[in-house]
Amino acid sequence: MPSLYKGLCLLTSVLCLTGEASADAVTDLQTKGRTAINAQLAKSTTCNAANLMVRKEWGDVPADGRRAYIKAVQCLLTSPSKLSASQFPGAKSRYDDFVVTHIQQTLSIHGTGNFLSWHRYFTWAYEQALRNECGYNGTQPYWDYGRWAADPEKSPIFDGSDTSMSGNGKKVSHQATSIGPAQNGGGCVETGPFANMTVHLGPVSPLADPAPPRNPRSDGFGDNSRCLRRDLGPGLTSKYATTSILASLITGRKDIGTFQNDLQSAGGFGGGMGVHGAAHFTIGSDPGGDFYTSPGDPAFWLLHGGIDRLWTIWQSQDLPNRMQVIAGGTSMMGGGAAQKLTDNVDISNVAGKVYQIKDLVSVVDGPFCYVYE
Numbered sequence: 232m233p234s235l236y237k238g239l240c241l242l243t244s245v246l247c248l249t250g251e252a253s254a255d256a257v258t259d260l261q262t263k264g265r266t267a268i269n270a271q272l273a274k275s276t277t278c279n280a281a282n283l284m285v286r287k288e289w290g291d292v293p294a295d296g297r298r299a300y301i302k303a304v305q306c307l308l309t310s311p312s313k314l315s316a317s318q319f320p321g322a323k324s325r326y327d328d329f330v331v332t333h334i335q336q337t338l339s340i341h342g343t344g345n346f347l348s349w350h351r352y353f354t355w356a357y358e359q360a361l362r363n364e365c366g367y368n369g370t371q372p373y374w375d376y377g378r379w380a381a382d383p384e385k386s387p388i389f390d391g392s393d394t395s396m397s398g399n400g401k402k403v404s405h406q407a408t409s410i411g412p413a414q415n416g417g418g419c420v421e422t423g424p425f426a427n428m429t430v431h432l433g434p435v436s437p438l439a440d441p442a443p444p445r446n447p448r449s450d451g452f453g454d455n456s457r458c459l460r461r462d463l464g465p466g467l468t469s470k471y472a473t474t475s476i477l478a479s480l481i482t483g484r485k486d487i488g489t490f491q492n493d494l495q496s497a498g499g500f501g502g503g504m505g506v507h508g509a510a511h512f513t514i515g516s517d518p519g520g521d522f523y524t525s526p527g528d529p530a531f532w533l534l535h536g537g538i539d540r541l542w543t544i545w546q547s548q549d550l551p552n553r554m555q556v557i558a559g560g561t562s563m564m565g566g567g568a569a570q571k572l573t574d575n576v577d578i579s580n581v582a583g584k585v586y587q588i589k590d591l592v593s594v595v596d597g598p599f600c601y602v603y604e
């Protein structure tokens with residue numbers, strides 16, 4: 232527990248004694264929205280209070296729970312791929328099947344009308360694989376970027392301890408990329424549970440210095456064995472993903488189009504750096520700094536848990552009017568046909584069922600049954 236948090240706990244002892252998340256502007260909005268989610272839960276035909284799962288911030292997951300999660304991720308990394316070895320020679324594990332799925336669909340799931348629902352389903356499918364294929368009985372933790380914005384490397388997510396998602400990459404001399412500053416790492420991750428992890432797939436569109444080796448195949452699906460690298464630092468989170476920025480993203484955007492665009496805006500998407508891009512390029516390097524291959528870093532799932540949480544909180548501020556709504560096109564740079572709520576979300580490499588977007592907009596309906604605390 233950071234000392235600042237401890238200090239706040241002494242001042243606001245009730246919340247901390249009950250073990251709830253530290254109160255801040257975003258968790259206040261989360262708490263406020265819970266009433267609406269509970270009302271939706273009461274109407275659900277698939278989800279109820281007895282099977283409801285609670286996703287927590289990594290810093291609020293007890294050490295045993297973090298170890299169980301890490302162990303399950305390591306299990307996916309060492310379980311065999313279910314994909315064709317000739318089509319995807321770089322898919323060396325079940326974990327890599329998820330990376331393949333993201334690479335395949337990158338151009339139709341970012342800056343599009345399905346960005347939020349696609350990544351919700353994708354993250355949920357990963358949580359299901361951890362549970363059903365690797366014996367995990369917890370939930371997908373998330374990264375609250377605001378909570379650790381001043382110094383992500385000191386967060387329990389990235390502090391390099393055996394209950395972290397591993398630390399920064401080794402500090403090497405390197406340059407800024409076109410999107411992010413050169414931060415405090417840039418080399419191979421050498422601390423924590425994923426210190427010896429081998430990345431196989433990609434890169435496809437790397438934004439990392441030094442540049443990663445090229446994949447033997449132009450589609451990125453060849454085996455390109457290399458270390459996991461990161462370039463963590465506070466440069467982006469302290470500027471673009473503080474708690475007050477996250478809170479104003481939620482309270483200040485009244486329609487889904489504005490909300491999702493401001494969340495995602497990053498370099499190429501119209502100027503400023505949105506929360507989503509700031510989080511991705513805080514991990515940065517390789518494969519974290521590659522739009523296509525970013526799920527190859529095991530912190531990706533905490534990052535997207537955090538994005539899904541922000542969407543959930545935004546929805547819950549006016550839930551009846553903020554679920555069945557969509558905006559945007561079907562291809563990455565804002566083009567393509569208009570996205571429809573009846574469009575399919577197909578990640579059948581990793582999750583059997585094809586859903587329509589309209590079935591993926593509530594966290595307590597369709598396949599989903601979870602809340603954020």
Ligand SMILES: [Cu+2]
Nearest residue numbers: 333340341350
């Ligand atoms: Cu993505």
